[in-house]
Amino acid sequence: MKKSIVFLVLISSFFGVALSCNDGTKTYREGAILYETHCESCHMADGTGLEALYPPLAQSDMLRVMGATTACAIVNGMEGKIIVNGVEYDNKMLPIKGLSTVEVTNIINYINHAWGNENQFVPLQAVQKALEDCSPQK
């Protein structure tokens, strides 16, 4: 009896881990596809951007500290002087239209972990909250 309970717990935790893993790779892949469609033209497939025109996302010190507020940049766009890895950018990123909150979350978690990035995981709830709090578009 005891044995079978232990077995059950083990089995279910195994499946639980397997499922969550699977879920992780699925959303990551979804993020990758969305990135290709909506971001790659400017930030490039390898996330390196283009000179001082389009900032990098790979190893970007700015992205590292943006967390859930990255959602605001994606949904509302971004404009004006910013400094990324010591380089000044003064360009304009247009709002990316038509993305659901889940899709925005998947993109954020993709760019936070692609190209060797080791930024924090951003949960859906945090993105929802951030989008409510975004300063209205300038």
Add this chain to the structure above:
Amino acid sequence: MKTGLAIALMLILLVGCDQQNKRTLPKLGNRPLVERVVDGKTIVDTVDHQVADFAFRNQDSTLITEKTVAGKIYLADFFFTSCFTICPKVKKNMKRIYDKYQGSPDLLILSHSIDYRYDTVGRLAWYADKFNIKSDNWHLLTGSYDELLRMSYQYLLTAKEDDEAPGGFDHSGSIALIDRQRHIRGMYDGTDTASVNQLMLDIELLLQE
């Protein structure tokens, strides 16, 4: 048997060498009809398409004409600074070529902005600065819409106003390779790394012509 094999091998080698030496780039474009007088008789003949004369301003407000490219090999393309579809990728690929030939007197790049209203000389200067390129080898050009349109036909490149297109302009991501006599010798997809690699090989070939 052995000698037969050796001869066959040599033949293959010979043919291979031959083909390598012979690779020349075609001359592209419509061949206009011309009338010539030969032995007192007027005959109709065709000639290679030669890119017409032009006049644009670059990022330093310098006048750039056919004289600027005289005797040089150059690349021509159309873009605009606020383009967010294919342009950044094309520019990133072209930057590789620029980096390789920077300082060379033999190779120039002429990037024409089709956004003739917004991309003023000042805006092009901003772009050149942020893109980290110099007008020694790379000219960002602006001019009247008519002149831009006329030259897009000359280079066999699409570039025109189109309200339906993203950003308001329809233009191709292709790059034209022009030889020292202003003949078009190749067209390449600037968004495609492999195609741009081929372009770099073809530039070497033209430099030796």
